[in-house]
Ligand SMILES: Nc1ncnc2c1ncn2[C@@H]1O[C@H](COP(=O)(O)OP(=O)(O)OP(=O)(O)O)[C@@H](O)[C@H]1O
């Protein structure tokens with residue numbers, strides 16, 4: 001969850017997001033996927049309207065995402081709507097302001113979905129986001145008959161995802177919920193990171209709480225150990241395994257919400273120990289040795305030996321491609337320092353704290 005307060009957040013079983021490949025039965029709140037649309041904030045009525053031909057474009061555990069457009073330019077945007085009451089009753093009210101604040105900072109990276117504006121009215125929180133017209137990576141995977149992405153596309157995904165993580169980590173942000181549904185496909189096929197609901201700042205007193213989606217969680221999160229930028233690198237390995245191989249790495253049944261957390265953690269850790277490090281013999285024929293080698297490197301069990309996002313971008317499978325760039329563009333250069341400075345971090349933390357207090 002969020003780290004703008006010094007106190008550790010309460011661990012609440014209901015806070016744990018469902019796994020990526022579990023069908024969702026939990027509609028988060030009374031916002032229907034068809035039929036009635038929520039009223040947009042009054043101040044926006046002269047600027048935005050719903051695209052009524054396809055209003056709902058996404059559904060997560062915590063928000064419904066609609067397609068809206070600017071009344072004047074007709075430019076389409078995504079609008080994520082969350083219900084404050086739904087989050088507050090789950091002990092997650094504080095993360096609303098923090099999600100917004102972190103996303104605003106993170107939007108400096110071209111590999112992050114841009115947050116344009118936000119508002120709150122009648123208990124609903126509205127975020128206007130850059131529209132990613134091709135949905136998320138799971139949608140893209142579903143459109144491929146073989147069930148996996150062609151290797152050139154996997155390479156693009158790896159490049160963009162690792163660039164995005166390198167930027168986030170240089171801003172002092174841990175995402176903590178990198179998974180297929182949180183990686184969107186923008187115009188031109190670029191991959192962008194979204195959903196900062198579990199993000200936190202990198203800090204001296206590292207977080208140890210359970211955060212993210214079970215099947216993409218790094219082993220150190222499952223063990224309750226301190227979390228570093230390496231947790232996102234692990235999750236990137238889980239995503240790249242899925243798109244390259246065509247199935248999730250971990251498919252162990254961890255039970256449902258009634259299953260004790262210790263049992264769920266143990267089952268996942270056993271499965272990880274069984275499968276990692278990835279063995280050469282486990283490589284499907286359609287995945288090249290070089291691609292497999294990068295994924296195996298990302299899924300390094302020992303945190304200290306796992307590469308950073310920036311080190312992973314030096315892997316020969318990526319650098320040998322004509323046109324490969326380690327960063328996504330010159331606009332980023334002033335923000336992408338190797339490590340966040342203490343002043344940039346403290347400004348992000350204080351802004352997270354003040355936006356949490358803000359009545360939006
Ligand atoms: N900017 C966007 N453009 C296009 N589709 C989007 C956009 N934002 C979100 N979506 C779609 O909506 C889905 C849910 O969005 P998001 O992950 O932000 O919601 P959430 O409730 O926080 O999700 P989670 O279940 O991970 O908690 C995404 O997986 C994606 O398919």
Ligand SMILES: [Mg+2]
Pocket residue numbers: 060181182195
């Ligand atoms: Mg999500």
